Amino acid sequence: MTHDSQVTVGQYLFSRLKDIGVRHVFGVPGDFQLQLLDFIYTVPEMVWVGCCNELNAAYAADGYARVRRIPGAVVTTYGVGESSALNGVSGAYAENVPLIHIVGMPIRPVQEKRLMVHHALPSPGRNAPDYKSYVPLSQNVSCCQEVLWEESEAAQQIDNAILQAYKQNLPTYIYVPLDLAMQPISSAPLSSPLDFEFRNDTAQEDAALKEILDLIYKAKTPAILADIITDRAHSRVLANELVDITQFPAYNSALGHGILDESGPNFVGVYQGYNASIDGVHQSLESSDLVLELGPLRSDTNLGGFSRGLDDSKVISFRPEFIDVCGKKFDGLHMLPLLKKLVKSLDKTKLSATRKASDIKVGTFLPSTKADSSKLNHQTLVQSFIDAKFFQPNDIVVAEVGTIQFSILDAPFAKDTSFISQIFYSSIGMALPAALGALIAAREVSELGLPMAEGAVTPGRVVLLEGDGSAQMTIQEFGTMARFGLKPVVMLLNNDGYSIERAIHGPEQGYNDICPSWKWRNLFSVFGCKDSDIETILVDDPTDLQKYLSRDSLKVPQKVEFSEVILPMLDYPWRLNKIVTRMRGYNMNLIKEYLASRQAKA
Incomplete structure (x- = not known):
């Protein structure tokens, strides 16, 4: 041209x-x-x-x-x-x-x-x-x-x-x-190509870097916590390099599940505030004498019901808009170029840290509401993922807004896993069409050989963990997947309604019911998928689930792999129970304070 x-x-x-x-x-x-x-x-x-x-x-x-x-x-x-x-x-x-x-x-x-x-x-x-x-x-x-x-x-x-x-x-x-x-x-x-490079004021960046390095070198029990904005700010690879260089204990947030390598020796666990973290995870992070907080999104659910227990005087917060060094704010600094300089400048011989991830004792995840090891429920579902070593490096795991986005946090992801779930905005029905976009994006890279953006990881298979209530909202895009010949692994979690809403309020109320008795395993055929291009199965037993998750055909899907997994209606993951209980009391206190304030002004 x-x-x-x-x-x-x-x-x-x-x-x-x-x-x-x-x-x-x-x-x-x-x-x-x-x-x-x-x-x-x-x-x-x-x-x-x-x-x-x-x-x-x-x-x-x-x-x-x-x-x-x-x-x-x-x-x-x-x-x-x-x-x-x-x-x-x-x-x-x-x-x-x-x-x-x-x-x-x-x-x-x-x-x-x-x-x-x-x-x-x-x-x-x-x-x-x-x-x-x-x-x-x-x-x-x-x-x-x-x-x-x-x-x-x-x-x-x-x-x-x-x-x-x-x-x-x-x-x-x-x-x-x-x-x-x-x-x-x-x-x-x-x-003329568009200029996407992020640049900081050099003098201000160098001043911040000096203070950060001084604090890192002095810290005895430091830690690194990665949240979702790390990924958005093209800093995921740098975050993992930072862990590899320092060997500091590493944690992911709920939204940041999978950003830091959860299969590596430095990973401790998923931090969802002190209210909804596994025992040992929040205590070890919150007792650190320095926390490198990468790309935080401090929302209610991401922090276990506003239960962030970090002392900001001991936190260096890296963000795209500014860097906060233990309370001293450097406005206008972007985290990406600063992290590049930090990784390049770190001298391992000057580190004083004495605590390793292996020194930290971490408990096991708690049972769900209807936990019974002989039956399918959220606890046995997650344990089956773990036992079958189901998740693979470079997976794209798309978890629907619902109970599964809480239980899946207990399943460690393999290296370079991308996790898509609207834990903050929480629009039910988002995951299924988002999986369509993820499948097309992955195909662009694998078949067209398109390069990844800075800080991105190579995509692999797409695993969609979808709820029955959510699916009924956006189900049509199964047809688009079929039209484009896409091959996801789909687990349709059938718990007979909006269990996420039942956990919050009205477990027996009719407004949390959905259209009953959908023939889920026939849907891809209805939407134009040939029988030769799809494999379906009903799973209602832990043993059958374990066998299914171990299938070789799921590792590199050659067709749509669709399973309908039957879960109890009133089975809620323990993290969800913790958050709902805390937020119920939290909101009631806010209401009391609000009404008292209004009455005092009357």
Whole structure:
């Protein structure tokens, strides 16, 4: 492509996405972006993935982004499409996942004349619509909103939205009037790659590094705790290098499950606050004289019901926005370049640490509500994962928002496992379409040989741990998996309803029931999967589960491997029980304080 050649705005947009490594674009067609979608097919190697609804498309783009560590792209039509996707984009925003939401808008003359065209929202009094009325909806769930209008500014706006999504690890929006998508602009900017490098002020970075090194060298019982933002900030590989160099005891958060190598000699356990951690895990971490806290996301569930027990005067917190050295804040420093310098600068001969992970005594995970070693329940499920050595290096484990996302924390992951689960935002139904995006991302790497982004790990097989209630919300994307010939390992956990909600309130109430008696093992056939391309099994016994998990066919799936696993309705993982109990009391105290405060003001 020469410097003086021209492309349409639509071609420029999808060419730029290809430049950053994107090869698949998710979405649903709609009449205000149909011609825009045509331009996907003019960019070699770009592929359209039509999903069953816009919410699922946003979830799929989220899963794709979490695996590739580059922005996922979703395209919807104006109004009805973009608002349908909003919940999926919100989850990405809450959990720092880079998405680019491209919205096809009515042509510019329709917008200027404020014609009453379908999908528009009338102004008060049923008057002429303001076609930018949906834009404010996106402002709270994205870091950048680019409303394209002038041809002369379109390339710069597109580049900025892509750049901000990558560098801030958050969703951005690009609004494209349909007529503008077809207008020619210069292709010259495409000759210059976007600059994704993270840079810090050198003097400030060096000052922070000196203080950090001094503290590390003096510490006797230090530890390293990795949380999910470590992964989002492209720092996962560096975090593991830091553990290897220092040999400090290592811990992952719930959201960060699998970031630090859980099969290595330095790993202690998953820290979910002092309320929901295995005995020995929280005591050893919280008694450390220095904690290197990497990429924290301090939410209620991630911390076992707001039970973080770390003394911030002994914590060095690394974040993309700032570095906090035991209470001294270095604003504007990004953790990635600082960690690079730290790993390079560390002198092992100056370390004073005397405690090793092998010195720390850790208990075993607690039983679930209906624990019985002779029957299937969350406790025997997790133990079977462990006994069968089911998880493999480079697995992508997608756990649905539900009981499984708590019990799976007790199963140590193999090296370089990617864990996808919305433990913070917790939108039930997210995991199934996210697995679709993860499968496509993994295929891009394995079959197309696309390079991984900085700090990312090579993806392997995709294991989807899905609940029956959650599956009924987004089940259609099994059809998309079948259409694209994808081969996940799916474990459908059938506990007859919304057990995660039953644990919180109303275990016997009808609102926690779901449509009964679905024929789960027939679903892939219903959605177009050939019988020769799927293997199904019903598992309702621990012995059968152990045999199933040990199958060679699961190690490198050649077809869809689908199991329906029967669990008791009222069986709750111990971590979930701990969090629910704590938050119930916590919330009641907040209510009492609130009412007392109101009464005092009355």
